[in-house]
Amino acid sequence: xxxFSVPEKLGLDWKFDVIHCETQEPLQxxxxxxxxxxxxxxxxxxxxxxxxVDILCSPEELEQNNLKATFLxxxxxxxxxxxxxxxxxxxxxxxxxxxxxxxxFIVFYWVSISNTFMYVNYDVTSNFLEAFKVAQxxxxxxxxxxxxxxQALFFVSGLMTxxxxxxxxxxxxxxxxxxxxxxxxxxxxxxFILALMIITPTWGSGPSWYSHMTPVYNNCKNRWxxxxxxxxxxxxxxxxxxxxxxxxxxxxxxxxxxVFILIPLKMRPRIGLFVNLVLATASLVSVALTNVYYxxxxxEALAFLHIKDRYFxxxxxYYRVYSHVAVYCCGVFxxxxxxxxxxxxxxxxxxxxxxxxxxxxxxxxxxxxxxxxRGVMPSPMLAALYVTVSKxxxxxxxxxxxxxxxxxxxxxxxxxxxxxxxxxxxxLFFIAYVMxxxxxxxVMSYKREHFFITDLELFYVVLNHVSGTLIVSYxxxxxxxxxxxxxxxxxxxxxxxxxxxxxxRDKPLPEKRSGWKDSSEKSHC
Numbered sequence: 001x002x003x004f005s006v007p008e009k010l011g012l013d014w015k016f017d018v019i020h021c022e023t024q025e026p027l028q029x030x031x032x033x034x035x036x037x038x039x040x041x042x043x044x045x046x047x048x049x050x051x052x053v054d055i056l057c058s059p060e061e062l063e064q065n066n067l068k069a070t071f072l073x074x075x076x077x078x079x080x081x082x083x084x085x086x087x088x089x090x091x092x093x094x095x096x097x098x099x100x101x102x103x104x105f106i107v108f109y110w111v112s113i114s115n116t117f118m119y120v121n122y123d124v125t126s127n128f129l130e131a132f133k134v135a136q137x138x139x140x141x142x143x144x145x146x147x148x149x150x151q152a153l154f155f156v157s158g159l160m161t162x163x164x165x166x167x168x169x170x171x172x173x174x175x176x177x178x179x180x181x182x183x184x185x186x187x188x189x190x191x192f193i194l195a196l197m198i199i200t201p202t203w204g205s206g207p208s209w210y211s212h213m214t215p216v217y218n219n220c221k222n223r224w225x226x227x228x229x230x231x232x233x234x235x236x237x238x239x240x241x242x243x244x245x246x247x248x249x250x251x252x253x254x255x256x257x258x259v260f261i262l263i264p265l266k267m268r269p270r271i272g273l274f275v276n277l278v279l280a281t282a283s284l285v286s287v288a289l290t291n292v293y294y295x296x297x298x299x300e301a302l303a304f305l306h307i308k309d310r311y312f313x314x315x316x317x318y319y320r321v322y323s324h325v326a327v328y329c330c331g332v333f334x335x336x337x338x339x340x341x342x343x344x345x346x347x348x349x350x351x352x353x354x355x356x357x358x359x360x361x362x363x364x365x366x367x368x369x370x371x372x373x374r375g376v377m378p379s380p381m382l383a384a385l386y387v388t389v390s391k392x393x394x395x396x397x398x399x400x401x402x403x404x405x406x407x408x409x410x411x412x413x414x415x416x417x418x419x420x421x422x423x424x425x426x427x428l429f430f431i432a433y434v435m436x437x438x439x440x441x442x443v444m445s446y447k448r449e450h451f452f453i454t455d456l457e458l459f460y461v462v463l464n465h466v467s468g469t470l471i472v473s474y475x476x477x478x479x480x481x482x483x484x485x486x487x488x489x490x491x492x493x494x495x496x497x498x499x500x501x502x503x504x505r506d507k508p509l510p511e512k513r514s515g516w517k518d519s520s521e522k523s524h525c
Contacts, residue, residue: 032221033202036195043078043192047479050078070494077486083478086486087427096338097163099405100156101426102417103398107149108429112436112469113462114146115244119440142366145299147318148394150247151327155398157251158258158331165262166339173263182255184488186430187228189480190248193434194224194241200438204446212445216242216438233319237311244437246319248430253321254328261332273336276329283325284388290316290323291384298378298386299369317387330395334402344407351409358397365390425470431481432473439469 029037053076062072076082117140165173197220200213220241226232230252232240240246257279265272290296294316317323338344346354368386372378378386404410405417425432443465 029202033199036199039192039195043479046075046078047080047483050075050082050483051080054079054082070490073490073493074487077490078479078483080478083482083486086482087424087474087477096406097160098418098423099401099414100160100417101422102419103152103156103401104426104429105422107152108425108432108436109462109466110143110149111146111433112466113143113458115437116440116458116462116465117144118146119437119444145366145369147299148366148390150318151324151391151394152398153247154251154254154324154328155331155395155402157254158328159335159402160331161255161258162262162265162332162335163339166266166335171266173259173266175259178259178262179256181488182252184484186248186481188484189431189476190434191224191228192480193431193438193476194220194227197241197438198224200442203442206446206448208447209445212441216441233321237314237319242434242437243314245434246314247433250319250321250324254324257321257325258328258332261329265332265336269336273333276332280326280329283322283329284391286322287317287326287391288384288388290320291387292380295380296383296387298372298383299390326391327395327398330399331402334399338403338406342407344403344409346407346409351404354400354404358393358400361393362397365393428470428473428477431476432469435472435476436465436469439472440465443468 053072057072057076062069062076197216200217215238219239223232223235223239223241226235227241227245227249230249233246233249233253237243261272261276261279263272264275294312296313296317365386401410401413405414408414
């Protein structure tokens with residue numbers, strides 16, 4: 001009542017609308033929240049049971065070829081110590097790709113800084129206008145250009161998928177297995193994180209909790225299945241559950257598109273390379289035409305301050321899969337090129353020239369927006385040219401880094417990017433990327449006091465967000481992502497055992513029983 005009486009006492013004709021008023025009430029859970037909590041309880045109980053099986057059961061008991069051993073192996077897949085060891089003892093099966101771990105970590109930290117600016121709750125800042133002055137510095141303009149580094153993920157995805165396929169002994173691509181493996185790799189943990197968003201109202205409260213967390217809760221409760229089908233990048237931005245997960249949807253769609261490139265690439269390389277070139281060219285052309293048609297700014301940092309304008313830019317630009325096909329196809333081509341020329345020799349002169357050209361081109365793509373942010377906006381044609389050229393510049397730099405690291409022309413850089421902790425952190429990237437924005441939202445919505453934005457304060461906030469996200473990601477990885485990957489290994493071993501057993505049933509036993517025993521042991525391994 002005091003809020004409404006102030007304008008009356010001052011003689012002001014003001015009206016206030018109170019959107020939400022919080023009172024201390026007993027916690028009441030909806031049916032969907034109860035289901036989520038029950039599932040969480042079942043997972044925790046399974047992890048405890050799997051840990052006990054891992055500790056109490058002997059290796060001989062688990063390695064037997066019977067149904068009981070298979071069941072124990074499936075339960076043991078949820079063992080906390082076993083999955084923690086699996087994460088810490090991880091080594092890259094393809095050493096030439098070890099440098100990608102460093103790239104993934106750099107992208108994650110870059111995007112974390114950008115999203116701290118993007119999703120920070122400015123209602124709890126004491127110097128709202130000062131934040132815009134901080135963002136005018138060229139360093140923050142580069143950092144806020146988050147779409148450019150995110151495309152590095154699509155390049156790495158195309159590179160790793162193609163390189164592993166070309167190195168595999170298989171001659172024909174099993175499309176069902178290829179798609180199902182990728183879906184099973186990420187979706188169980190992804191589904192659980194979406195379920196966590198449904199119980200966000202029970203996690204806390206604060207001055208901005210209702211206004212910031214309720215839309216997340218409603219969108220995830222009503223439209224979670226768009227995310228699990230990986231089509232959420234074609235929804236309206238204000239209705240999607242966790243709008244930053246458009247990256248996952250685009251990557252899944254690019255993985256599906258890769259089928260049309262990988263099938264001919266091994267059997268008929270010229271046809272595969274031609275398809276790859278056509279898709280890359282069509283992507284760049286479509287991006288330029290879209291930019292001109294909708295009169296879009298050159299990048300997201302210049303996409304106006306209003307949230308609806310930013311949504312419009314996203315929905316007609318980087319949310320769409322065609323906007324990132326060219327970078328993905330560059331990764332495919334580099335994988336084929338390095339596989340074809342693993343011992344490529346380049347003179348020092350050409351080596352330095354390639355580094356200079358690619359670094360200069362990518363630096364210009366990042367820094368040229370500084371001129372436009374001062375108020376001189378480019379024409380639609382110039383903006384479209386920048387969008388296409390900046391993608392080409394980034395793809396050129398990433399391609400040369402990949403070629404140099406994989407062929408031994410940048411051993412120092414390769415050793416730095418292949419640092420073992422990076423491989424550890426890269427495995428946590430999927431969960432960390434999904435979780436870092438909800439953590440930013442929750443921390444900011446929970447604040448009871450204002451904070452002053454400065455360079456040092458922002459660095460400290462980002463460091464806290466990254467550290468907290470990695471800790472949460474480690475727990476979720478061990479509880480969710482690693483167990484479901486282990487289950488695949490258990491099922492694969494069981495299927496191989498059944499296949500070998502049926503083959504021996506159909507064939508007459510060899511004269512020496514010891515020979516049968518050796519074959520059986522070999523098939524079990």
